[in-house]
Amino acid sequence: MKAMVLAAGLGTRLRPATDLVPKPLFPVLGVPAIEWALAGLRQAGVTAAVVNLHHLPEAVRQRLGDGRRLGVALTFNEEPEILGTGGGLSAMRGFFAGEDVFFLHNGDVFTDWDLQPVRRRHEVSGAGATLALADPPDMPQARLVEVGPTGDVVGIRGRPASREGPRYVFSGISVLTPALLDTLPRDGASCLVEKGLIPMMAAGRRVAAMLPGGLFCDIGTAERYLALQWEVFPRAPALFALRGLPPPREIAPGILATGTPSIAAGAVLEGPVMLCDGCRVEAGATVGPRAVLCPGAVATAGSVVRDAVVFEGVVARGAATGILPA
Numbered sequence: 001m002k003a004m005v006l007a008a009g010l011g012t013r014l015r016p017a018t019d020l021v022p023k024p025l026f027p028v029l030g031v032p033a034i035e036w037a038l039a040g041l042r043q044a045g046v047t048a049a050v051v052n053l054h055h056l057p058e059a060v061r062q063r064l065g066d067g068r069r070l071g072v073a074l075t076f077n078e079e080p081e082i083l084g085t086g087g088g089l090s091a092m093r094g095f096f097a098g099e100d101v102f103f104l105h106n107g108d109v110f111t112d113w114d115l116q117p118v119r120r121r122h123e124v125s126g127a128g129a130t131l132a133l134a135d136p137p138d139m140p141q142a143r144l145v146e147v148g149p150t151g152d153v154v155g156i157r158g159r160p161a162s163r164e165g166p167r168y169v170f171s172g173i174s175v176l177t178p179a180l181l182d183t184l185p186r187d188g189a190s191c192l193v194e195k196g197l198i199p200m201m202a203a204g205r206r207v208a209a210m211l212p213g214g215l216f217c218d219i220g221t222a223e224r225y226l227a228l229q230w231e232v233f234p235r236a237p238a239l240f241a242l243r244g245l246p247p248p249r250e251i252a253p254g255i256l257a258t259g260t261p262s263i264a265a266g267a268v269l270e271g272p273v274m275l276c277d278g279c280r281v282e283a284g285a286t287v288g289p290r291a292v293l294c295p296g297a298v299a300t301a302g303s304v305v306r307d308a309v310v311f312e313g314v315v316a317r318g319a320a321t322g323i324l325p326a
Helices: 033-043 057-064 084-090 116-125 178-183 192-202 222-242
Strands: 002-006 048-053 073-078 102-106 109-111 129-134 145-147 153-156 167-176 207-210 216-218 249-252 255-257 273-275 291-293 304-310 319-324
Touching: 002 033, 002 084, 033 048, 033 057, 033 102, 033 109, 048 057, 057 073, 084 178, 084 192, 109 167, 116 129, 116 167, 116 207, 129 145, 129 192, 153 192, 153 207, 167 216, 178 192, 192 207, 216 222, 222 255, 222 273, 222 304, 222 319
Parallel strands: 002 048, 002 102, 048 073, 129 207, 255 273, 273 291, 291 304, 304 319
Antiparallel strands: 102 167, 109 216, 129 167, 145 153, 145 167, 249 255
């Protein structure tokens, strides 16, 4: 099975951090969001995926490589002009030639979902598309997908119909068929919803819905991104294992570690803290509460790192808080 992962966006709401690191590479407990997404797709049977690129494309290429490390064969499509969710997919018609069904997955969402039931729901529904929907309490403005009593989507943003059914958030994860590609414009920028899903429903093709439940986060703001780290922290070993990643171990109460971090005598750690492979905490540094040191990150002597995610290879000095991409 094949998939496309959307990773071309600018991440404007997370600037200035996204001026330095593209949003799909923002780490969740030290692992880039797009790698969490690819791990979930691999477990749902995806063996090959294409990733579209625009903003800081080389950073994504260098991080992911050919995908062998992740168990998914990867190719990339760089867009000189952003083509949008529909145009980016439409440009990859050749990649999906001969495929009866495929996944589309935003590269900047985090879930703990098992995507196999989404795939099975699609297979038994006979729909032209199946949307994985979420029910987050903090996104009332994004509840735009209306679901009818049969479990099918009846409208998005009130179109093509509205029947006052329950409304949910589209997660950016879907199972699609060539019928969706047949509906999208062949060239230029377009929106998956406006030019694909809504016209397909208006033409009488079914769009099914699936609510996997569990954790969903759209990494759209700094507040949401930082809160996500501490929401998943208590379940970190289980989540890593769920996605086939080496799970962190607890080296002290509230302190998790992957690989081999370096902690000097005289360093102070106040959980919850995640220390990733190769990071270093110098003597006299205070790390935590609520801090992630990504691989190769350094908390220098005298620094106080709390309520922070220190990105890979970044050196934190002084009072360090928030998102530290450099």
